Amino acid sequence: MKFKKHVFICTNQKDAPKKSCGTERGLELVETFKQELTKHGLQKDIRAQRAGCLDACAFGPSLVVYPEGTYYGNVQPSDVAEIVESHLINDQPVERLKLNF
Amino acid sequence: MKFKKHVFICTNQKDAPKKSCGTERGLELVETFKQELTKHGLQKDIRAQRAGCLDACAFGPSLVVYPEGTYYGNVQPSDVAEIVESHLINDQPVERLKLNF
Numbered sequence: 001m002k003f004k005k006h007v008f009i010c011t012n013q014k015d016a017p018k019k020s021c022g023t024e025r026g027l028e029l030v031e032t033f034k035q036e037l038t039k040h041g042l043q044k045d046i047r048a049q050r051a052g053c054l055d056a057c058a059f060g061p062s063l064v065v066y067p068e069g070t071y072y073g074n075v076q077p078s079d080v081a082e083i084v085e086s087h088l089i090n091d092q093p094v095e096r097l098k099l100n101f
Numbered sequence: 102m103k104f105k106k107h108v109f110i111c112t113n114q115k116d117a118p119k120k121s122c123g124t125e126r127g128l129e130l131v132e133t134f135k136q137e138l139t140k141h142g143l144q145k146d147i148r149a150q151r152a153g154c155l156d157a158c159a160f161g162p163s164l165v166v167y168p169e170g171t172y173y174g175n176v177q178p179s180d181v182a183e184i185v186e187s188h189l190i191n192d193q194p195v196e197r198l199k200l201n202f
Contacts, residue, residue, distance in 0.1 A: 006165070050152065056103075067169070
């Protein structure tokens with residue numbers, strides 16, 4: 001496995017007036033994840049990156065963490081530090097943001 | 102796990118003259134995967150979708166299959182049916198295209 005954890009963040013932009021993760025700050029989330037991982041020196045072990053539609057539009061901004069396949073919804077930049085520390089580093093998913101897929 | 106398998110295909114486009122997966126037919130790969138999955142009636146169980154840079158630019162067009170985290174490189178549309186049947190349906194990775202990460 002190239003990465004210990006691999007985070008895919010939806011940055012899909014649909015045409016207005018449809019709501020979509022991209023217009024709901026997906027790219028800001030990607031940048032915040034990258035900064036947080038670098039802060040912990042984890043940028044080579046854990047990757048956070050852009051992705052197209054994750055099929056969870058109703059819950060956006062959404063993301064998925066692999067290899068476990070945990071989906072999160074309504075994620076805000078202020079939630080990123082908690083996801084990184086709790087889930088990505090300590091393997092404790094953040095229950096309040098988890099989607100029950 | 103929302104999907105039995107989740108395939109992320111790099112469609113990143115760098116500025117010319119740099120080579121990148123997107124300009125090397127990443128989007129064509131996404132469409133070919135979707136068609137192949139639909140042909141097998143698997144479009145709800147297995148998802149193939151666009152992603153940003155997977156950090157395997159030198160081997161593009163590249164993609165990764167989760168939850169196992171198998172990377173493939175130099176994938177052409179003519180390889181997609183084999184990846185779907187061998188790996189996604191029968192759990193036998195296509196060794197000749199696998200990247201040893």
